[in-house]
Amino acid sequence: MRFTVLIPARLASTRLPNKPLADICGAPMVVRVAQRAMQSAASRTVVATDSAEVLEKCGGYGISCVLTRADHPSGSDRLAEACKLLGLADDDIVVNVQGDEPLIDPALIDAVAYLLNQRPDCAMSTAAHSIDQLADFLNPNVVKVVLDARQTALYFSRAPIPAARDFAGKAWWDAGSMLPKPLRHVGIYGYRVGFLRQFPGLTQAPMEQLESLEQLRALWHGYRIAVHITDSTPGPGVDTHEDLERARQLFS
Numbered sequence: 001m002r003f004t005v006l007i008p009a010r011l012a013s014t015r016l017p018n019k020p021l022a023d024i025c026g027a028p029m030v031v032r033v034a035q036r037a038m039q040s041a042a043s044r045t046v047v048a049t050d051s052a053e054v055l056e057k058c059g060g061y062g063i064s065c066v067l068t069r070a071d072h073p074s075g076s077d078r079l080a081e082a083c084k085l086l087g088l089a090d091d092d093i094v095v096n097v098q099g100d101e102p103l104i105d106p107a108l109i110d111a112v113a114y115l116l117n118q119r120p121d122c123a124m125s126t127a128a129h130s131i132d133q134l135a136d137f138l139n140p141n142v143v144k145v146v147l148d149a150r151q152t153a154l155y156f157s158r159a160p161i162p163a164a165r166d167f168a169g170k171a172w173w174d175a176g177s178m179l180p181k182p183l184r185h186v187g188i189y190g191y192r193v194g195f196l197r198q199f200p201g202l203t204q205a206p207m208e209q210l211e212s213l214e215q216l217r218a219l220w221h222g223y224r225i226a227v228h229i230t231d232s233t234p235g236p237g238v239d240t241h242e243d244l245e246r247a248r249q250l251f252s
Helices: 029-037 052-060 075-086 106-118 134-138 193-201 206-211 215-220 241-251
Strands: 004-009 044-049 064-067 093-096 124-130 144-147 153-157 183-192 225-229
Touching: 004 029, 004 075, 029 044, 029 052, 029 106, 029 241, 044 052, 044 075, 052 064, 064 075, 075 093, 075 193, 093 106, 093 193, 106 124, 106 183, 106 225, 124 144, 124 215, 153 215, 153 225, 183 193, 193 215, 206 215, 215 225
Parallel strands: 004 044, 004 093, 044 064, 124 225
Antiparallel strands: 093 183, 124 183, 144 153, 144 183
16 A cells, blocks of 8 residues: 655744754754654655745755645644645545654554555544553543544543543552553544545534544544554654653664
């Protein structure tokens, strides 16, 4: 199968200004992300940005890049424009790799793309892995996902789900518990291009606004999301200066 990796990159980050251009061991972060993505089986890897500076930097490293509008309200809007600029067909598959994931595993990119290719009933695919710490399960910054028997997403939430009736989280870590561990959502997405073109025009879901989770819009409108379960913990993303220093240390 063939698929394209799209990496949205915008400079307007509140916590880490000019984040895509932050240096990681001699190259901008967005370049490091693209270099990792190019190790996947993708037929091409393209950065989608609203910045001429990012465009120039990527070109200097031989990274394909398209310049999109600066007024997109979300990353999915930027990806939809990038699909149009690249002339992708509705049945093509793209994988959205975040521009702040310089340690993304190329095998995870492949798994998300292949899963969507095998699930014609789904418009999207994503990934998850087991949560091993109660603190992570209770942390609203750790997004959880609950699946059905075919590993299709039932719901994503910042709340601890699924929760034990008597005490949220207790049952998972009881000695000798045979229950499967809860799942942490990993923010990588596969899309069918035809769906991605429609997605920005869909009405926002009330639960999407409540949870601040854009993928809930797809579920609310009846679209299905296939979920790949990975055994390995994905590399850390970069949101703060502390994250950046850790990424530099791990990268080196």
